[in-house]
Structure formats: structure tokens, C-alpha cells
Amino acid sequence: MARRTRDYDEDDVRIRPGRRGSRPRTRIRPAHEDAVTALVTAVDRGRYRCLVQDASGEREITAMRARELGRKSVVVGDRVALVGDVTGKPDTLARIVRIEPRTSTLRRTADDTDPFERVIVANADQLAIVAALADPEPRPRLIDRQLVAAYDAGMDPLLVLTKADLTSPASLLEIYDALGVPFVVTERGGELGELRDLLAGRVTVLVGHSGVGKSTLVNALVPDADRAVSHVNAVTGRGRHTSSSALALELPGGDGWIIDTPGVRSFGLAHVKPENVVDAFEDLAEGAAERCPPQCDHLQADCGLDSWVADGHAGQARLDSLRRLLRSREGEPE
Numbered sequence: 141m142a143r144r145t146r147d148y149d150e151d152d153v154r155i156r157p158g159r160r161g162s163r164p165r166t167r168i169r170p171a172h173e174d175a176v177t178a179l180v181t182a183v184d185r186g187r188y189r190c191l192v193q194d195a196s197g198e199r200e201i202t203a204m205r206a207r208e209l210g211r212k213s214v215v216v217g218d219r220v221a222l223v224g225d226v227t228g229k230p231d232t233l234a235r236i237v238r239i240e241p242r243t244s245t246l247r248r249t250a251d252d253t254d255p256f257e258r259v260i261v262a263n264a265d266q267l268a269i270v271a272a273l274a275d276p277e278p279r280p281r282l283i284d285r286q287l288v289a290a291y292d293a294g295m296d297p298l299l300v301l302t303k304a305d306l307t308s309p310a311s312l313l314e315i316y317d318a319l320g321v322p323f324v325v326t327e328r329g330g331e332l333g334e335l336r337d338l339l340a341g342r343v344t345v346l347v348g349h350s351g352v353g354k355s356t357l358v359n360a361l362v363p364d365a366d367r368a369v370s371h372v373n374a375v376t377g378r379g380r381h382t383s384s385s386a387l388a389l390e391l392p393g394g395d396g397w398i399i400d401t402p403g404v405r406s407f408g409l410a411h412v413k414p415e416n417v418v419d420a421f422e423d424l425a426e427g428a429a430e431r432c433p434p435q436c437d438h439l440q441a442d443c444g445l446d447s448w449v450a451d452g453h454a455g456q457a458r459l460d461s462l463r464r465l466l467r468s469r470e471g472e473p474e
């Protein structure tokens with residue numbers, strides 16, 4: 141699938157009042173030319189764990205936001221500029237003075253569990269949707285919503301279906317056949333070579349609801365990650381969230397990154413524009429551009445995609461899948 145570069149939106153742009161702006165600046169700040177660039181690998185209560193990789197090697201630095209960042213959030217995956225004490229020695233604290241432009245933003249809309257729209261992770265290019273084939277039962281509607289989040293973010297989705305030792309993946313895979321989403325099936329104690337190949341050289345966010353075996357995978361992929369593994373509750377069939385903050389982990393050999401997101405339980409999708417989802421379907425996007433009225437949500441009777449499919453430009457199953465995904469944005473997040 142072709143990778144798309146996401147357009148920047150207003151959240152990606154920092155507007156600083158000019159010298160004659162409405163809020164006069166009391167002093168002109170230096171441009172921080174001496175700042176070092178770092179990757180944010182974890183965020184915890186206002187402290188940011190940043191990794192610097194330079195000629196002298198690799199070091200972790202704890203940093204806080206500088207006031208000049210305003211209200212813009214710093215998230216895992218951000219590339220930032222650090223000033224101040226950047227030695228990384230114990231009890232030192234650097235300051236984040238700049239967030240580099242993001243190549244992607246994975247977001248979710250406010251929902252019942254979190255009243256704010258948030259960027260969850262920045263600069264990732266792949267979303268691994270981890271779902272168990274059994275114990276707990278797979279939830280296709282949730283998978284659909286996670287696919288929508290990936291397409292909206294301009295990230296390539298990857299289905300990681302765990303616990304194949306308990307049941308066959310065939311019926312679940314049938315649902316996603318028309319979408320052509322790459323998938324990998326894993327089982328207890330099985331080889332992970334295929335998954336490693338799909339993660340190599342990429343920045344992949346792992347999402348999945350509790351108990352699907354995400355921590356087990358992370359521990360197997362990054363042996364010193366030491367992510368807590370929970371036990372699926374015999375009554376509810378759900379796991380317990382034993383870890384709660386996003387964390388970027390480098391794959392062994394420096395061959396890409398995985399970002400674990402244990403705290404992300406649901407995806408509010410109210411912010412998603414239908415065209416961002418349609419864009420991920422190359423065979424249908426062309427038809428939408430040619431035949432659909434402006435603002436078409438592709439779910440109404442006047443949608444031009446029906447005639448596009450009837451004329452043989454794309455398959456009905458593709459259109460059905462697109463519409464299922466678009467509809468999955470409606471209603472409450474799971």
C-alpha cells in the first residue's frame with residue numbers, strides 16, 4: 141500500500157506572536173541553536189524520557205516542557221529539541237524547547253473515559269492492531285475502529301492475531317479479506333520471525349484491548365522490555381491493564397521501534413473525516429473524486445461510488461468494507 145504523507149493541520153503549527161503581536165514578548169528568546177535533538181520514548185506526569193543518539197553514543201535524558209511550548213502537548217514519538225542540562229546524569233533535567241514537525245499523528249476524540257481529544261503518538265508509520273482469536277473473543281467492530289484510526293493518521297495497518305493455538309483465524313480473516321490488510325498470526329510459544337520482518341525498519345504502534353496478549357508480544361520482541369503480563373479474568377474474560385503509559389522500545393539491533401499503548405482502551409473517532417478513510421482505498425478514492433458530491437459521506441443514496449463499482453472500476457466487497465468502516469465511526473467507542 142502506498143504510504144501517504146499527512147497534511148499538517150493547525151495543531152502542527154506553532155504561532156508565535158510577532159514583535160507587534162497582541163501579546164508583546166518581554167524578551168526575545170535565543171533560537172536555541174545549541175539544542176540537541178532527541179526522541180521522546182515515554183511520558184510520565186510532566187516528565188519526558190528522551191533518547192539522544194549522537195556521535196558519542198546513546199543516552200537517556202529526563203526533560204520537562206519549556207514554557208514557550210505553550211499548550212501544545214509533547215507525546216511519545218515526538219522529535220524534540222532539548223536545552224539546559226543534557227548530560228543525562230542522575231537528577232538532571234533538560235528543557236524541551238521545540239517539537240519538530242510531525243509526519244503523522246495518531247489521535248482519538250474525547251470519550252467517556254477521557255474528556256479531551258488527544259494526540260496519542262507522533263511520527264509512527266504503522267499501526268499494529270493486536271486482537272486475540274479467542275480468550276477474549278475478537279471484537280470486529282473495535283478492529284474496524286482501529287483501522288479507521290490508522291487510515292485517518294496516514295499509517296499502514298497491520299493485523300496481529302494472537303492465540304492461534306486456541307482457534308483458527310479463518311473466520312476473522314474473511315471479514316478483512318477485501319481490505320487487503322497485511323496480517324500475521326501468532327500462538328503461544330510460536331516463532332515471531334514473520335512479525336519481526338513486518339516491524340523491521342518501521343515505527344509501529346501496538347494497540348489492542350486488555351488481555352489480547354500485547355505485553356506477551358512486546359516482551360518476546362524486546363526481551364529486556366519487562367512489560368507486566370496480566371491474567372485474563374475468568375469471570376469477565378478480560379485482562380487487567382497492568383501497565384498504563386505509552387512507551388517506545390527499540391527493537392533489537394536498532395531495527396525499528398515499537399510503541400506500546402496500554403492505556404489506550406478505546407478510540408473516539410468523531411474527529412475523523414471520511415475522505416481520510418477513503419484515501420486509503422486507492423481504487424475507490426478516484427471514484428469519489430470523480431463522481432461524489434462535495435461533502436459526500438459515502439453512506440447516502442446519492443453517493444457516486446455505487447455507479448463507480450457498477451461500472452467495474454472497483455469491487456463491491458471493497459465498497460462494502462469501506463462503508464462498514466465509515467459506519468464504525470458512529471456510536472460509542474468500545
Ligand SMILES: Nc1nc2c(ncn2[C@@H]2O[C@H](COP(=O)(O)OP(=O)(O)OP(=O)(O)O)[C@@H](O)[C@H]2O)c(=O)[nH]1
Nearest residue numbers: 303327328350351352353354355356369370379380
Ligand atoms: N493461549 C494463549 N495465551 C496467550 C497468548 N499470548 C498471551 N497469552 C496469555 O493471555 C493473557 C494476557 O496476556 P497479556 O500479554 O498480559 O495481555 P495484554 O494484552 O498485554 O493485556 P493487558 O496487560 O491487560 O493490557 C496472559 O495470561 C498470557 O499468558 C497466546 O498466543 N496463546
